[in-house]
Amino acid sequence: MATVLEVRGLRKFYGHFEALKGISFEVREGEIFGLIGPNGAGKTTTLRIVATLLAMSGGQVKLLGYDLRENPEKFRENISYLPEEAGAYRNLTGLDYLRFMARFYDRSPEETERFIERAMAIAGLGDRLKDKVGTYSKGMVRKLLLARALMTKPVLAILDEPTSGLDVINSLEVRDIIKRYAREGLSVLLSSHNMLEVEYLSDRVALIDQGKILDIGTPQELKEKYEAPNLEVVFRRIVQ
Amino acid sequence: MKKFTNLLFKEIRELINKQLIFSLVFTLIIFYFIGQIARQEAKRAEGIRRIGVLDLDRSPLSRGLLDNLRLVRFKIDEFETGDKEEALRLARERNLAFLLVIPSGLSEGIERLETRELETYSFLRSFSMAEARYGEIFRVILDTANNYLSNEILKKKWPEISPENLKKPLKSRDFVIVRENRAEASASAIAGFMYAQSIFVPIILAMILIYSSQMVISAIAMEKQNKTLETLLTVPISRSSIVAAKMLAAGIVGLISTLIYLAGFRWYMRSFTGDIAEAASSITTVIKELGLSLTTAGSIILLFSLFLAILCALALATILGVLAEDYRSAQSLIMPLILLVMIPYILSIFTDLRTLSLPAKILIYAIPFSHPFMTTQNILFHNYMAIGAGIVYMLVVFIILVIIAARIFSTDRVLTMKLRWRRRQVVL
Numbered sequence: 001m002a003t004v005l006e007v008r009g010l011r012k013f014y015g016h017f018e019a020l021k022g023i024s025f026e027v028r029e030g031e032i033f034g035l036i037g038p039n040g041a042g043k044t045t046t047l048r049i050v051a052t053l054l055a056m057s058g059g060q061v062k063l064l065g066y067d068l069r070e071n072p073e074k075f076r077e078n079i080s081y082l083p084e085e086a087g088a089y090r091n092l093t094g095l096d097y098l099r100f101m102a103r104f105y106d107r108s109p110e111e112t113e114r115f116i117e118r119a120m121a122i123a124g125l126g127d128r129l130k131d132k133v134g135t136y137s138k139g140m141v142r143k144l145l146l147a148r149a150l151m152t153k154p155v156l157a158i159l160d161e162p163t164s165g166l167d168v169i170n171s172l173e174v175r176d177i178i179k180r181y182a183r184e185g186l187s188v189l190l191s192s193h194n195m196l197e198v199e200y201l202s203d204r205v206a207l208i209d210q211g212k213i214l215d216i217g218t219p220q221e222l223k224e225k226y227e228a229p230n231l232e233v234v235f236r237r238i239v240q
Numbered sequence: 241m242k243k244f245t246n247l248l249f250k251e252i253r254e255l256i257n258k259q260l261i262f263s264l265v266f267t268l269i270i271f272y273f274i275g276q277i278a279r280q281e282a283k284r285a286e287g288i289r290r291i292g293v294l295d296l297d298r299s300p301l302s303r304g305l306l307d308n309l310r311l312v313r314f315k316i317d318e319f320e321t322g323d324k325e326e327a328l329r330l331a332r333e334r335n336l337a338f339l340l341v342i343p344s345g346l347s348e349g350i351e352r353l354e355t356r357e358l359e360t361y362s363f364l365r366s367f368s369m370a371e372a373r374y375g376e377i378f379r380v381i382l383d384t385a386n387n388y389l390s391n392e393i394l395k396k397k398w399p400e401i402s403p404e405n406l407k408k409p410l411k412s413r414d415f416v417i418v419r420e421n422r423a424e425a426s427a428s429a430i431a432g433f434m435y436a437q438s439i440f441v442p443i444i445l446a447m448i449l450i451y452s453s454q455m456v457i458s459a460i461a462m463e464k465q466n467k468t469l470e471t472l473l474t475v476p477i478s479r480s481s482i483v484a485a486k487m488l489a490a491g492i493v494g495l496i497s498t499l500i501y502l503a504g505f506r507w508y509m510r511s512f513t514g515d516i517a518e519a520a521s522s523i524t525t526v527i528k529e530l531g532l533s534l535t536t537a538g539s540i541i542l543l544f545s546l547f548l549a550i551l552c553a554l555a556l557a558t559i560l561g562v563l564a565e566d567y568r569s570a571q572s573l574i575m576p577l578i579l580l581v582m583i584p585y586i587l588s589i590f591t592d593l594r595t596l597s598l599p600a601k602i603l604i605y606a607i608p609f610s611h612p613f614m615t616t617q618n619i620l621f622h623n624y625m626a627i628g629a630g631i632v633y634m635l636v637v638f639i640i641l642v643i644i645a646a647r648i649f650s651t652d653r654v655l656t657m658k659l660r661w662r663r664r665q666v667v668l
Binding site for chain 2: 053079080088
């Protein structure tokens with residue numbers, strides 16, 4: 001499989017605090033790559049740098065061979081980012097919001113409609129898409145945003161804590177959506193502090209703590225390597 | 241361009257929400273009704289005024305005085321009683337506002353060139369504008385009576401000479417000179433007319449600047465509060481387009497809101513000032529002779545100056561908006577900008593900004609929003625150097641502010657920069 005995203009020696013300082021201490025990993029075409037670790041490990045910082053929101057302090061990030069420092073616009077054309085605490089414009093209807101976002105990526109009105117049809121299928125919100133976003137529940141907003149992130153079939157979907165704050169039912173639905181639509185060929189870089197969720201979703205995972213990657217592999221490889229029943233135990237054993 | 245218009249329409253749509261429409265319509269209705277009521281009150285006060293009169297003199301002179309009062313739109317209810325208290329009771333019963341008591345012996349006293357006192361009683365029943373205007377009646381009555389009586393005396397002494405010529409042997413012809421233009425008019429009348437005609441200009445300027453700035457600060461703060469900014473910053477559109485779309489949308493909505501508020505305010509003000517067009521008919525020719533009417537070129541210069549001031553305000557508001565954490569903090573952050581607009585606005589109403597002391601002048605000229613407040617006068621008095629310098633200064637300030645705003649938006653400071661009131665420091 002070809003490499004879509006390549007991260008080499010990535011460093012990030014917030015003042016004197018070093019949040020990322022030279023992490024390296026790659027995301028391959030069609031794979032779901034999970035970053036797992038506790039709060040404050042550096043997951044969101046990594047995702048925000050790849051999403052062009054934060055400037056890196058050192059290292060190199062490449063998407064389809066384009067360097068992030070030199071071509072941030074190429075990144076924005078090919079990625080789709082779902083922040084952990086994202087919202088949508090409350091005065092727009094769900095449909096208007098999808099149309100507004102689709103127009104940044106489309107090449108024709110027909111393509112806009114195709115994006116929206118796909119988003120409608122992903123979100124599964126039916127007629128509620130005609131209502132204003134301000135009337136949606138948290139779960140509905142999350143599904144709408146996930147649909148927005150996936151509707152344009154980006155080269156790389158960046159999902160930060162995709163089930164954050166959702167109840168069990170909504171979390172299961174969101175996981176199913178990610179799993180189902182990732183199989184259509186798009187690459188996914190996701191983060192979560194819920195290690196069981198990442199284990200269920202990801203093809204490969206990187207365990208990250210205090211700005212450093214501790215290990216990378218498939219969930220199965222890691223469990224075998226550390227003789228653990230799940231990734232939570234793997235993480236605990238590595239840290240200890 | 242398609243992406244920019246997509247963003248622009250979204251921004252306008254976000255800004256024109258139900259709350260804004262309700263606020264605009266409500267304010268318009270309130271202004272209209274207050275204006276209508278005030279106008280009715282003013283008309284009532286200016287209508288035919290009824291007064292009660294107790295004539296204790298009953299001489300041809302006092303009868304002549306009453307005829308003169310009728311000529312100046314007084315309707316007279318005359319009491320036949322000879323008792324003042326009885327007349328007061330009757331006036332109260334008939335709900336009259338005034339009672340005029342002409343003393344006995346008025347005629348004889350005047351013949352002997354002695355001063356006599358008229359007594360006036362005012363029944364104050366409220367503190368409305370109409371009641372306040374009735375106070376002027378005292379002056380009208382006294383002036384009418386004095387004029388009539390002095391004319392009668394002079395006519396008797398020197399029947400062959402006009403009393404007016406005796407009372408005012410000197411008359412004046414007033415001329416006003418503006419630059420090389422000269423016209424026959426009084427300087428106070430011209431200044432009063434120009435003030436009345438241009439009273440809306442600083443109001444428009446201040447409102448547009450404040451509204452537009454508030455819109456753009458709120459737009460950025462709402463993006464942060466609703467957690468939509470991060471997503472917007474990752475879509476394939478340049479950061480400068482995001483800034484420009486927000487500024488343009490705020491400018492458009494701010495302008496529309498201002499025009500609507502102004503229409504309501506104009507309805508309200510017309511109840512006090514009357515229709516300027518009607519009042520202007522006699523003085524318009526003089527204004528044109530003096531070259532004090534704003535030409536098309538002058539209007540374009542004024543609009544350009546205003547446009548630059550709006551751009552400066554929007555750029556500054558964009559920077560302040562980044563510092564806001566949410567909509568509430570945005571409302572506090574707008575205060576410095578409002579102050580910068582209000583200082584030249586208030587000063588322009590009470591004084592000529594160009595005649596201030598040097599330190600005050602430096603301070604005022606350093607505020608970019610001061611320049612449009614001075615532009616109208618500078619255009620009319622052909623101070624083109626001052627206009628040019630103001631425009632160049634605003635342009636420079638705008639470019640600096642836009643560069644700062646664009647730099648903030650093109651780096652991660654747009655997400656990390658915020659003003660924390662508790663620590664009182666900027667966190668970068």
